[in-house]
Structures are given as C-alpha cells and as structure tokens.
Amino acid sequence: MFPLNQWYVAGFVWELKERPLARVLLNNPIVMFATEDGGVAALEDRCCHRAVPLSCGTLEEGGIRCGYHGLKFAASGQCIEVPGQGKIPGKARVRAFPAAIRNQVVWIWFGKDAESPPDCEPPEVPAHENPVYSWKGGAFHYKAPYQLIHDNLLDLSHVGYLHGRTIGGNAKVHMEAPTIVTQDGDKVRVVRWMKNSQPPATYSAAWPFKGSIDRWQEIDFHLTYLQIFTGAVEPGEYALDDPQRGGFHMRGFHGITPETETTTHYFWTMASSAHPDQPDNAETVYRQTEQTFEEDRVLIETQYSNMKQFGSGPMIDIHVDAGANRARRVVASHVAAQAAAAGAVG
Amino acid sequence: MFPLNQWYVAGFVWELKERPLARVLLNNPIVMFATEDGGVAALEDRCCHRAVPLSCGTLEEGGIRCGYHGLKFAASGQCIEVPGQGKIPGKARVRAFPAAIRNQVVWIWFGKDAESPPDCEPPEVPAHENPVYSWKGGAFHYKAPYQLIHDNLLDLSHVGYLHGRTIGGNAKVHMEAPTIVTQDGDKVRVVRWMKNSQPPATYSAAWPFKGSIDRWQEIDFHLTYLQIFTGAVEPGEYALDDPQRGGFHMRGFHGITPETETTTHYFWTMASSAHPDQPDNAETVYRQTEQTFEEDRVLIETQYSNMKQFGSGPMIDIHVDAGANRARRVVASHVAAQAAAAGAVG
C-alpha cells in the first residue's frame, strides 16, 4: 500500500511530445499527453473497447485516438468518437487522473479512491525558477521498492564509500559528521555539517576551492519527494546556517514514485550555482550527478535482490539510520491511517 | 481448455528436413519428421528412458534415435531398439499423434482423449493447388492467447488504423463498410464490401489499378483455422458476389494453433493472382503480407500484456465486433459441450 491523497511526480514537461507518454505509476498504467490549454492529461492506458494501450495510438486535436479501431478519447477520459457508429455507448470512458504541471514537473494526484480530488496544489520546486541556478534532470528506473531509495537519500553518510569518484570525500569524516534529525508532521529534516573537510571530486571540478571547505547537507523529506540542499563555502566564510550564504550550491529534487510494490521511478533534477571563473560548470555537475545516482541504483538493486534472497533477516541499526527510520515511521503511520479509514468505511 | 476432436495446423511440409521438427501444440511438446511413405510422424517429444527430447536426436531409416543413450522409436511411438540390451521393455513407447499432410500443410489431430481417432480428413486449402495463384507462407509465434488472433482476423475494420502502409486504405471507409455476419454450425462468415474506395498500398503495388476500386473481404472462420478471400476489381466491373469475378485476389490461409493457454502458433500462407502486366507481383504481396501480420503480432501481444496488467476489466462492444463475438460463442459452446461430456463420463 502506498501513501495516497498525494501528488506524485509522473515526469517532466519536456517528455510530453508528439507521441503519448506511457508509465505505470502506483500500479496504474497511465498515458499522458499535453493539452491545448498548456496542461497535461493523464488517462488510464487502456481503451475501453478491447483493452489496447491508448499510448499505442495517436495524439489529435482534442484528445487521443486508439490505434486498433480508432476510438477517440478527450482529456476528461470520455470517448468522443466511435468511427462508423452514430451512438457512443454511455460507459465508453476511461479513468482520468488529476494532473498538473508546475515548475516543469508533471504531477499526478493519487487520491484515496478514484473520486478523491486534490486538496492542495502540487509541490513547488523553487530551484527550477531561481535565476541563480542552472539545472537539468532525468529519470531512472529501479528494480527495487521506493523506500530503499528514501533510506539512501536520508542517509548521506554513504557517499564516502559509494561515491568516491564524484561527491564522496573522506569516508571517515562523513561517518563522524554531526547530524540533526527533526520532524514536522509528515516532513523529516536531516542536517549534517562537515567543517574543514576535503572537497570531493565534483566540488573541486565545479568550483575553484583551494583547500579544505565547510560543507553542509540539508535533506528535506516529504512523502513523495525530497529536496536536498548541499554545498560548501571557504572555511569560516559563512555560518553554515546562514540562509544568505554563498559558495557552491547543489539543489537536488528527487521525485520517488512507486511503479509497483517492487519497482520505482526516480525522477531527479540538479540545480547548481556557477562561479564567475567557471560559468559553464553546470554540465559537469549534471554528468557527475547522473553517475552518482547510477551508482546508487546499482547498489540499491543489488541490496533489494539480496533482501529477497535472504528473506526477512534482522537488520541491525547504526547511528546513521536515524533520519531514514524516522521517514519509515512517517510512511507507516500514514499508510496505517489510510487502512484504518478504509476499514471504517467498509 | 481448447476445442478438441479437431485437426490443427502443426507446420508446413517444407519444414520437415534432415533434422527433427519440434513444437509445443496444445501444451504437448511434439517432435515431427517425414516418414518413408511420404507421410509425417508426430510423437511425444520425450524419450521414455530419461525424458530427453527426442528432437535432440537423429532421424534414421525407420524412426528417430535419442541422442543420449540411443533408444530408437518408430513412427508408431514404439521403441524398436535399446542398444546393448536384448529385451525391449513392453512399456517402452511414447505417444503418437495422428498426423497427415494435405496441400503442403502438416495437420495433427487432437482428440478428446489419446484414444480418439480422426473422424474426418484434414481440411483442404484449395488455393494451394490452384494454378491461377502463386503462394508462400510462414509461421509467427505469439505471446498471446489464440482467441485474440481470431478477433483480429474476424474484424478487418482495423486495417485502416493498423495497416496503413500495406493493406489499409481509408480508415473511415473501412469502419463504415456494410458488414454481413452469418453462421452455419461451427462456421462463421463475415462479408464486407467497400465499393468505390481508394486502393491500399499493397493493391496499388501489385495490380495496375488506375483509380478507385470495388473491394471485398470474405472471412471464413473454422474452429482451428480461417480462410480469408479479399480482393478488388475496377468499379462496376463485376458484381462483388460473382463467384467468377476476376481482378486482384488475395487468398489467405490462417492456421491458429494454441501452443499453451497464453501463447499461439500462427501459420499462414498468402496466395494471390497476377496481372499480365505484373506477372511477378507475388513476392511483393508476400512481403507486404508478412509486414502486415507482424504489425498485428506486435499490437496483439501489447493488447494481451495490457489485459494481464489490468485484470478482467469490462470491454465495451462496438459495431465491428459482431463476427468476432459470434466466433467466441462458437468456441465457448464447443468447449462447454466437451467439458459436459467429460463430466458425464467421469
């Protein structure tokens, strides 16, 4: 069971092209396409006639046409044409999911049932609109359940071991960094400081750091996505909790959307700041970030594969697990409330 | 459950070579080979000694020899040699299926039980022997259940949407063509006329049509195969029900043989007529037919994959489904009678 009554990331606006975009999200095969009003439609990806995916069809003004017998559906899910037949059956419609575009991210609302409308706007990703930053993103497909990715992102102590070639740095320093975990409702925040530490490869490549740096990681977990603000300044240049601090910034956006119980879409963007002497560092940051996330993907899929092989063996917690464990409790309690409410109704 | 007491297509005569031919048909792994009397043997593909497929063995005069320990089996399924052992165990035999070759098609009889012999000759494919036609064929393997292929072939309205590059033509004309569905016992016939329509790509490539054409589709469904007669003449040149009509003929033979409940062998041939000005059009027709059937395969496998993903959602009928629905009732009633008879015996 997944947290419901939530906006989930379904893609990026640049993926909406002449051809329909198909993805399975929370076990629902969905076809997406841009609408004439600048919005996005998200329909059940199954023609109500003979179950062929609508995503195999073609986009036309006013909707999408099935590629087998030509039934046409509007963004509302209503069938609006059955070629060769005057009357359109009343039941000829497919489910439409509430969908919206904000800051170039495509979001779909998954209500607790098909009739629950959104009760809020889709989340904002301020870095996508901040002229200080350049950004770019992508999507990874994971053969692993979504919470293993939460674990990974909420515990950045692993970067010293796994990401030595990019954003790692000295493993020991990472493991010993002071870490503060706080919670506000369904939000979990993890803040870590590594003062006077060696800059990792990506930082050195993107910014003219001369010696050691003061480095921070601020991880903000939400039920369906994370925003992670990391960066560094010259030692003592700024207080690490100064909201106006300059230096090298990496602002990551991470939409973690279950495909199924055991597979996940990972939508990400990375926005970074440029130094006057290195105005074109964004592509470097993007490529190294992509490499970093690919290292995570390989490790997490291997981890999940091993978990299946071993079954439910015990896991022993260590100090770095505080944030991830907090987020797991948030998800568990959300899902339990959902199940209880469903039981009360039934 | 499949319709039994039926001849099913198992292959073509040109597939019987120096090496055994192996296929799974109606869940039975079967090995086939030519016999000295010009016939064909069809045996259970499992040596009764250690279960190795006989199709891994070698063909010899008088039978097939297992490649592991050399047991030899006659076309009757009887073991006729155990190397190094004088006495052949009485139970050393494998099941033999009644099999026959007719008009270059290999047929196997699947009785309601292993003891039910054929009660008729294998079906005839007259186009294979008609000197007016040239023909050629092939086999496709489908990851989809056999009845989805029945549906596809009994409803040719889809060609305008799916086969625009070959036998399609104007989609709207196809969807609006007058269609007559009739039934005679287990046979279903669908006849469609498209008078004064634009010739599709394959017709234009194979025959010197100058303008619009009078086009017909005559689909004859039988429980295990279809014969489909399509073609076109100059507008008004012939009545479309004139049995002597000339023009461009495409006579398709379609053997639809379940491999398992969810996979199917599709054996097909296409026979076509040649115009004096285009005596060599047969290869063109064959290649475009192959491309057409490949388009069907991709679509139907995607359809089936989507049906599995969505489970048993409702399907809404439209006007073009009449023929396919009739054929489904024929299969259902045949299988129900079979089940009832099996129950009565048991």
Next chain:
Amino acid sequence: MFPLNQWYVAGFVWELKERPLARVLLNNPIVMFATEDGGVAALEDRCCHRAVPLSCGTLEEGGIRCGYHGLKFAASGQCIEVPGQGKIPGKARVRAFPAAIRNQVVWIWFGKDAESPPDCEPPEVPAHENPVYSWKGGAFHYKAPYQLIHDNLLDLSHVGYLHGRTIGGNAKVHMEAPTIVTQDGDKVRVVRWMKNSQPPATYSAAWPFKGSIDRWQEIDFHLTYLQIFTGAVEPGEYALDDPQRGGFHMRGFHGITPETETTTHYFWTMASSAHPDQPDNAETVYRQTEQTFEEDRVLIETQYSNMKQFGSGPMIDIHVDAGANRARRVVASHVAAQAAAAGAVG
C-alpha cells in the same frame, strides 16, 4: 533437501583474488576471500546492517568492508568496526562457514545445522599433486538439479552418442561394455572395460595409439563429488586392473555442488599423462574435456527443461542405469536419515 554434514566444493584457489568471490551454495549466498594465514574465509554474503552483499565491498587486512556504510567483518563473521560509532552492537555479526583449501580446491562444510563443525578433513584429490600429471579445470553453471549430473557421470555409456567429437568412440561398443557396479557405504563404484576398441578422437589426438586399444572407465561416486579414472593402453599391454598400468590416463575430478534445488555448480579438473612423443598434450586434453562437458551441460539442461514441461512422467530403466540408480538410493537414504534425525530432535 541436500546431504548435509559434508564438504562441498566452493571453488578453486586461483579464484581468490583482490576482489571478493561470491557464490550461492546450497541456497546460501556466500562471500569468500583469502585470509592472511593462507586459508579461506566463507561468510554469509549479507551485511547485518542493511542487507547489502558484502561481496560488493572491499578486502582489507583483517577482513572485508561493506561498500555501503563501511562496516568491517573479520573472517570469523564478527563485525569489528562501525565507522563513526564507538560501540559495536553485540549482534553485529554474520554467519561464517567452515572452509578450507586442499589440493587447490576450496571446500566449505555444510553441517546439519549452523553449529555442526566438520567431523573430517576435506577430501583429497591426489591427481592434483601427482607429478606424472598435468591438470587444469573450470566451473560450469547448470540450470538443472545436481542429481541429473550424477546420473550423467555414473553412466558413461552415453559418450558414444553425445561426445562423438571428443571422448566418444563407437556407440555400440560403449553400450555393450561389461559393467560392474559395487557399493561401499556411501560410495558407489562403476567399472567398465572396452577391450580392443577404436580410440576416440581425444585419445588419438593426445597419444600415439596406432590401432585399437584396451580402454577402461573407473567411476568413484561420493556424496558431493566424483573422481573418474579413464584411460587406455595398447591391447594386452597391461591387465586393465593392474594398479601400475601405464598408457594414457585421464583423471577427472568433479565437484557437484547444488546452488539451489534446481541449479548447480559443476567444478571440474582434468589431469592427464603425457607420452614422451607428445609432451604438450595437456592443453588438447583440457580443451576437448571442456567441450565434452559443455555438450553435457546443454543436454542436461534440455533434459531438465523437458522434465518440467512434462511433469512427473514415468521413466523406464535400461541396463546402463544401475550405477546411477545406486547413487540415487545412497542420496535418498542419507537425506531420509537426516530428515528423521531432524524430526526426532524437533
């Protein structure tokens, strides 16, 4: 269920390198690595923190370090470091399997439970230390259960049909060779003589035989491995049971270790003697043996695949099955005793 309280082959000493060696053995994912004392460690391949395979980590002096958060484990399985954390949780350990190297073979003891220590030394492979022989080996992975490989090795009558290009020879002679099967506790021995027979391809390539040969096969089956001594001399040159006989010798070692119930590791070496005129024949023997065993793998996987397809059909025994059937009874009785003992305890 597999025979327990046994040493099983886990690999060869030359596979222990700078990187950890990972294999699943008897359903246990295991990571192996060389220890500083010249021995070998075999640990459960799962970090007790977050279940990542330790084999994704790195080897260090004194143990192996997990690649995710850096926990370090000694050869004993005990966690000896949690980076950034002073106290190591008492339960932070992984299972260690008794392991040893003998004659360049890596063996792991699988006790009837995790606490049963070895009650004997790992088996000896004398040919690996005999200066008369040159040898080399490899490992095959089988998609088939281990006992089908036992069957294959205990019944060498099949070589005439399957291995005509290497160690086969005249199939009829093989099938008619006098065969003696004896048993001593859990050991089964099969001896076959083919006097005055034609040398097979491998023998002719490796040894200057001029005409027919006196050939023997001595198969020694143990619960977890076989040693097979085959060879040939000039006709009448030696008695075939003369322990001092010369001629061409091939001494095969075959470690048959279940990976799971339905897949198997096949570790093998082949030691052979050299004729003064052909001192470099070992590579030829090795390559042809590898080809021979690959032929077996393809056949046995096909056999198993067919067995699954057909389910539990009857198998009819013939004369060549005596040795293999004896070994199957040994395994069955061992496993039955094991189950009974487990029941008595429980």
